[in-house]
Amino acid sequence: MKTTRIMFLAGALTLALSGVATAHRADASASTTLTLRHTRLGSILVAPDGHTLYEFTRDRSNVDNCQTIKGCTSVWPPLTASGSPKASGGVNAHLLGTIKLKNGTHQVTYAGHPLYLYAADDGPGQTEYVGADEAGGIWYALNAHGGAVK
Numbered sequence: 001m002k003t004t005r006i007m008f009l010a011g012a013l014t015l016a017l018s019g020v021a022t023a024h025r026a027d028a029s030a031s032t033t034l035t036l037r038h039t040r041l042g043s044i045l046v047a048p049d050g051h052t053l054y055e056f057t058r059d060r061s062n063v064d065n066c067q068t069i070k071g072c073t074s075v076w077p078p079l080t081a082s083g084s085p086k087a088s089g090g091v092n093a094h095l096l097g098t099i100k101l102k103n104g105t106h107q108v109t110y111a112g113h114p115l116y117l118y119a120a121d122d123g124p125g126q127t128e129y130v131g132a133d134e135a136g137g138i139w140y141a142l143n144a145h146g147g148a149v150k
Contacts, residue, residue, distance in 0.1 A: 032081040032108060034096065035089035039127050041149050044141040045091065045110060047079055047117060050124025054116045055148065058137035061112035062099050065137075072135045078107040079115040090144050111146020 034053070037046040045053045054076065058065045066072040078101065085108045087093035098106040099114060108115045116139070118129045131150055132139045140148040 031083070031086065032079070033086040033088050034091045034108070034110070035087075036091060036144055037125050039125050039141075041127050041130060041141060043090065043143060044127070044130075044149050045115070045143070046124065051117055051121050052125065052127055052130070052141055053079060053110075054118060054129070054139045055110075055113040055142055056116060056135070056137050056139055058135070059114050062097070062109055062114070064099065064101060064107055064114040066114075066116065066135060067102055069135045075119050075134065076116040076139065077119055078105075079117055080105045081108050082106070092144060092146075095146050110142055113142060113146060115142075 031048075033048050034045055035048075036043045037050060037052075039052075047053055056064075056066050056076065058069075064078060066076055066078070080101075081098060085096045085098065087096055091110075095111045097109045097112075099109055101107050118126075118132075118139070121129070127141065129139060130141045140150055143149050
């Protein structure tokens with residue numbers, strides 16, 4: 001547990017110091033369209049640029065708890081949208097929604113799960129961080145039904 005916390009804090013510090021720009025992936029436009037991508041874990045929900053989307057086990061339905069944990073959103077930025085998100089390629093439009101964050105932006109949700117990206121993810125379809133134990137919870141991908149992909 002202590003090692004995981006140290007790794008999480010070190011990762012957050014590294015990203016902050018290196019100036020990694022996560023906003024270009026986390027801040028989506030009004031035309032945010034989510035789709036499914038086939039990976040080694042099966043079909044998972046991905047952002048418009050093909051990057052894996054994650055749920056956080058510390059969240060409750062339609063509640064982002066990452067924003068309350070120091071450094072969490074630096075490593076796990078929320079997927080945001082300025083309009084209604086859209087579904088494509090097997091994504092159920094009825095499961096899409098948004099929640100308003102403390103800073104006034106709107107985070108995309110799927111089946112009530114607030115959605116996040118992983119800041120150090122450098123390519124579409126990467127799944128190395130599915131199941132990561134960080135910030136006091138586990139980060140899973142989601143399938144078309146909104147279930148955790150472990």
